[in-house]
Amino acid sequence: MNKGLLVVISGPSGAGKGTIYGKVIEQTGMKRSVSVTTRKPRPGEVEGVNYYFRTEEQYQQMIASGEFLETAAVYNNFYGTPKAPVFSNLESGYDVLFEVDVHGAKSIKSKYPEAVTIFLMTPDFDTLEARLKSRGTESASALKMRLDSARNELAKYEMFDYIVFNDTVEQATAEVISIIEAEKHKVKNNVAKINALLAQKR
Amino acid sequence: MNKGLLVVISGPSGAGKGTIYGKVIEQTGMKRSVSVTTRKPRPGEVEGVNYYFRTEEQYQQMIASGEFLETAAVYNNFYGTPKAPVFSNLESGYDVLFEVDVHGAKSIKSKYPEAVTIFLMTPDFDTLEARLKSRGTESASALKMRLDSARNELAKYEMFDYIVFNDTVEQATAEVISIIEAEKHKVKNNVAKINALLAQKR
Numbered sequence: 167m168n169k170g171l172l173v174v175i176s177g178p179s180g181a182g183k184g185t186i187y188g189k190v191i192e193q194t195g196m197k198r199s200v201s202v203t204t205r206k207p208r209p210g211e212v213e214g215v216n217y218y219f220r221t222e223e224q225y226q227q228m229i230a231s232g233e234f235l236e237t238a239a240v241y242n243n244f245y246g247t248p249k250a251p252v253f254s255n256l257e258s259g260y261d262v263l264f265e266v267d268v269h270g271a272k273s274i275k276s277k278y279p280e281a282v283t284i285f286l287m288t289p290d291f292d293t294l295e296a297r298l299k300s301r302g303t304e305s306a307s308a309l310k311m312r313l314d315s316a317r318n319e320l321a322k323y324e325m326f327d328y329i330v331f332n333d334t335v336e337q338a339t340a341e342v343i344s345i346i347e348a349e350k351h352k353v354k355n356n357v358a359k360i361n362a363l364l365a366q367k368r
Numbered sequence: 369m370n371k372g373l374l375v376v377i378s379g380p381s382g383a384g385k386g387t388i389y390g391k392v393i394e395q396t397g398m399k400r401s402v403s404v405t406t407r408k409p410r411p412g413e414v415e416g417v418n419y420y421f422r423t424e425e426q427y428q429q430m431i432a433s434g435e436f437l438e439t440a441a442v443y444n445n446f447y448g449t450p451k452a453p454v455f456s457n458l459e460s461g462y463d464v465l466f467e468v469d470v471h472g473a474k475s476i477k478s479k480y481p482e483a484v485t486i487f488l489m490t491p492d493f494d495t496l497e498a499r500l501k502s503r504g505t506e507s508a509s510a511l512k513m514r515l516d517s518a519r520n521e522l523a524k525y526e527m528f529d530y531i532v533f534n535d536t537v538e539q540a541t542a543e544v545i546s547i548i549e550a551e552k553h554k555v556k557n558n559v560a561k562i563n564a565l566l567a568q569k570r
Contacts, residue, residue, distance in 0.1 A: 285555070290565060323562050328553045341553060348550030351530045351543060353487070360525050363492060 168358055170197075170256040171349055172278055174264045175342065176271035177286035178316030180298040182332045186286060187265035189339040194346065196263040197255050202228065205243035218248065236266060236273035247274070261346065268319040275325065282349050284342060285326040289333050291316070370560055372399075372458040373551055374480055376466045377544065378473035379488035380518030382500040384534045388488060389467035391541040396548065398465040399457050404430065407445035420450065438468060438475035449476070463548065470521040477527065484551050486544060487528040491535050493518065 173196070175187050191198060202218040204225045213219055220228070225244050229237060237246030247264065255262050264274065268285075275281050288294040294316055298309055323329060328345050332338040349355065375398070377389050393400060404420040406427050415421055422430070427446050431439060439448030449466065457464050466476065470487075477483050490496040496518055500511055525531060530547050534540040551557065 284553075287565075291568060317566065320562065321566060323555050323559075326555050328550070329555050329558050329562065330553055341549065344546040344549040345553060347543065347546040348530070351486075351532055351547060353525050353528050353531050356531050357525075360522065360531065363489075364519065364523060366493060 167259050168350075168355055170259050171261040171346065171355070172252065172256060172264070172274070172281045173261065173346055173349070174266060174271050174274055174281055174283045175286055176266055176268050176283060176326070178268070178294065178319050179312050180294050180301075180316070181286045181288055182297070182335070182338065183265045183286050185335055186330075186332065186338050186342060187263065189335060190342050190346075191263060193339065194261070194263075194343060196261045196346075199247050199252055199262050199264050202234075202246045202248050203243060205245075235277050236270040238267070238270060249277070261350075268322065272322075272325055282328070282345070283326045284328045284330055284345060285320070285323060286330050286332055286338065286342075287316075287320060289331045369461050370552075370557055372461050373463040373548065373557070374454065374458060374466070374476070374483045375463065375548055375551070376468060376473050376476055376483055376485045377488055378468055378470050378485060378528070380470070380496065380521050381514050382496050382503075382518070383488045383490055384499070384537070384540065385467045385488050387537055388532075388534065388540050388544060389465065391537060392544050392548075393465060395541065396463070396465075396545060398463045398548075401449050401454055401464050401466050404436075404448045404450050405445060407447075437479050438472040440469070440472060451479070463552075470524065474524075474527055484530070484547070485528045486530045486532055486547060487522070487525060488532050488534055488540065488544075489518075489522060491533045 175183050177183055190196065200214065200218060202220055202225065204220060204222045207213070207217070207219050211217065222244070225246070228234060228246070228248070233248055233250065235247040235249050235252065237244060252262050266274065271283050275283055288297060291313065295309070295313055298304055298312055304312065330338050330341045377385050379385055392398065402416060402420060404422055404427065406422060406424045409415070409419070409421050413419065424446070427448070430436060430448070430450070435450055435452065437449040437451050437454065439446060454464050468476065473485050477485055490499060493515065497511070497515055500506055500514055506514065532540050532543045
């Protein structure tokens with residue numbers, strides 16, 4: 167049996183990572199990665215389904231023992247991806263999909279070089295600006311900051327394997343799914359199967 | 369504008385290369401590569417469409433001046449893929465699809481390492497044997513020879529980028545098209561486009 171694929175959707179804020187991530191999960195049945203967090207559970211959230219809830223002390227201990235593929239602080243809370251459940255899924259042949267920022271993608275790739283990294287981008291910067299504005303929650307200076315970081319993130323394109331321009335949700339979802347499909351047909355991801363075929367007696 | 373892709377469908381005799389090649393051309397509108405041959409034109413065949421027809425002397429001269437991506441002798445005639453029209457299509461942004469045997473795929477890859485090489489294989493050797501038998505034209509010894517070379521060819525899987533198992537024409541065609549789609553989204557195939565985006569004034 168072939169090992170599962172670890173696929174990362176990343177890109178600037180406003181490119182539509184969350185939407186495409188949701189659609190790809192829906193259409194492929196890939197496993198979501200469940201994050202560890204130090205924030206308190208909200209009503210209805212289930213341990214191990216929405217998050218693994220940990221104290222800050224436990225979290226720091228997990229960092230110290232190298233248990234994360236990536237970790238980030240957001241408004242005084244920590245969020246991170248634990249290695250163990252991801253690796254266990256991959257070993258069992260399940261593909262796992264991630265949606266993380268560019269910083270997180272870099273961290274995952276450095277700890278698991280076989281990760282397939284996809285940079286999701288709007289067709290151009292004007293579209294990105296329009297999408298960020300349509301959220302209506304950003305001040306002019308926050309908007310400018312987001313556009314500047316999008317530019318800096320795109321400039322780091324070389325650390326990604328693929329780039330998808332999110333023109334429409336349907337098109338971008340289909341392109342991400344093609345990438346995953348193609349990766350499953352890489353020879354290096356089929357060595358076990360090929361050797362099994364070659365070993366069949368004539 | 370991004371450069372076109374050179375995509376090679378290869379694999380053992382009986383795997384269904386010709387059928388899948390035709391379907392992919394039909395569904396994607398990719399350019400066919402037109403071969404040079406020393407055999408005489410058949411009625412209705414058009415120079416530059418079906419083949420470039422050349423004398424054996426002209427052909428040998430083309431070999432000598434390194435004009436081929438691959439060349440092979442079949443029943444006293446030569447068949448080869450000339451570089452010039454292929455490279456001109458690629459430079460103009462057109463994708464070009466090839467259907468060649470494993471020997472030809474190796475030659476193309478060595479002369480154009482960016483080529484995307486796909487090994488087309490039946491789901492197993494029993495299926496390959498059944499398909500070869502169903503042609504009904506092979507002697508027992510020719511059949512054994514083909515099966516042995518299929519095994520030797522599969523054993524060289526490492527020179528290929530992708531492997532597709534041809535279970536049904538529809539599934540194998542869709543998988544080849546996904547591979548081509550994914551390759552178009554490789555970051556390395558989008559550097560021109562990304563740099564154009566980054567160069568837009570803010």
